Amino acid sequence: MTIQVARLKDPTVRAFVSAVNAHDRDAFQSILAPDATMSDDGSDRDLDDWTEREIFSSHGHMDVDNESRGGRALIARYSNDTWGEMRTRWSFTVDDDGRITRFETGQA
Known part of the structure; x- marks a missing residue:
């Protein structure tokens, strides 16, 4: 059963999912720390290149089924x-300012 985005526990993660689903680059960038990093299936990737290819130019969309670690x-x-x-x-790793410093994704 899908968890509605508005009901996700962590406000930063909720903003991340909202930005992905809305294909809103500005909102997406605003939640990332300036030196944010990411990995996909255990390999570090270039964040700008990966997000352009996997989210924005390809119409990425997340339907959240489960959350843990406080969201x-x-x-x-x-x-x-x-x-x-x-x-x-x-x-997701979130700093004290509520910005994502790192996210890791991959097949579940």
């Missing part, structure tokens, strides 16, 4: 025009 770990059905839909895991 900073998610299991979601992620879909985009490139890969279709897959079950994914997401983990």
